[in-house]
Amino acid sequence: MLDPVTRDRALQAAEAAVEVAGSVIRPFFRSGIATHTKDDRSPVTIADRTAERVMRAVLTERMPEAGILGEEFGLEQPEARLRWVLDPLDGTRAFITGRPTFGILLALLVDDEPVLGLIDQPVLRERWTGVAGRPTRFTGPFGGGTAGIATTRRGMALSEAELSCTAPGMMDDRTRPGFQRLEAAVRRSSWGGDCYGYGLLALGQIDVVAERDMKPWDWAALVPVVEGAGGRITDWSGRPLRADGDGSVLAVGDPALLAPCVACLSAAA
The missing domain is CATH 3.30.540.10 (Fructose-1,6-Bisphosphatase, subunit A, domain 1)
Structure with missing residues (x-):
């Protein structure tokens, strides 16, 4: 610290x-x-x-x-x-x-x-x-948060969650089945966003972001932002992100969603 x-x-x-x-x-x-x-x-x-x-x-x-x-x-x-x-x-x-x-x-x-x-x-x-x-x-000029504090959305089942990912090309033959299981389990999925998607997750607009092929400069700044807003951010196995990890990133606004998301993704992680 x-x-x-x-x-x-x-x-x-x-x-x-x-x-x-x-x-x-x-x-x-x-x-x-x-x-x-x-x-x-x-x-x-x-x-x-x-x-x-x-x-x-x-x-x-x-x-x-x-x-x-x-x-x-x-x-x-x-x-x-x-x-x-x-x-x-x-x-x-x-x-x-x-x-x-x-x-x-x-x-x-x-x-x-x-x-x-x-x-x-x-x-x-x-x-x-x-x-x-x-x-x-x-x-920012468009609202979000309360009194300048970003807060994630809580209290929904995975079946009610909004999922986001930057691009389908992040997945390969090994990892695509796990992502597809997660996509089938949520309410809706959307593509595009890059780091902006994690900002929206911190504001409670998105509930889950799952991505692959991420380098330290892609995810390091996201960790304090997501966790300070009340969420969790790990790899697809639920482990802390590391520079020598597998490049997978999973962010959830509600910590209760982490385990069911990992269960969907784990076979492909």
Whole structure:
């Protein structure tokens, strides 16, 4: 955990970093910018790379003792006990197709445990801020939460739940049957969302998110946000998320839904 002084300094640094990243990203939204394909066949733009550069600059200036792991430019100071983990533009496919369901993700880890996480949607001006041991805060022009506090939805059966996943392509032949069992067990499922889906789960709009092939920069910021709103986030077997895990992520708004969701997914996990 963080002492109060370091926690407050880290929160200020994180908020400054996502602010400057948002100022970089907004002018490129729906601008028809060029898209390049990385070695893993995922898309990347100048917005992704420039936003990560400015985030790194802010974080290094504010907290030089912390390491940084980013999607675009790798790991700095691997020996550091404190480590920022960032995805400057989670949901590049949504971004390049003009959909405002992408976001900026920034987490702080202490000994590999996420203790601070931000989800920031720079076009809609919405932000979720999770700090371990505190309620998740939500700010934005469209409502959600009560008095700025994000709260998940509770008290429904799995058969009443709303399920979300970014894309069917996350599943392969081994994992698809488990997801299909979960999809058959819920009230309704929807596709698309990236990190924004987890923000909606923290607001009680979505009840379950189940995804695969997630890297640490995809999920680290989500942990304090979801858990601070009253939910749970694990892998498909119900275990804590780890950098050396299998890349599966399961988030539930109501902790009571975790066990039945794991039961649906477990044969494929």
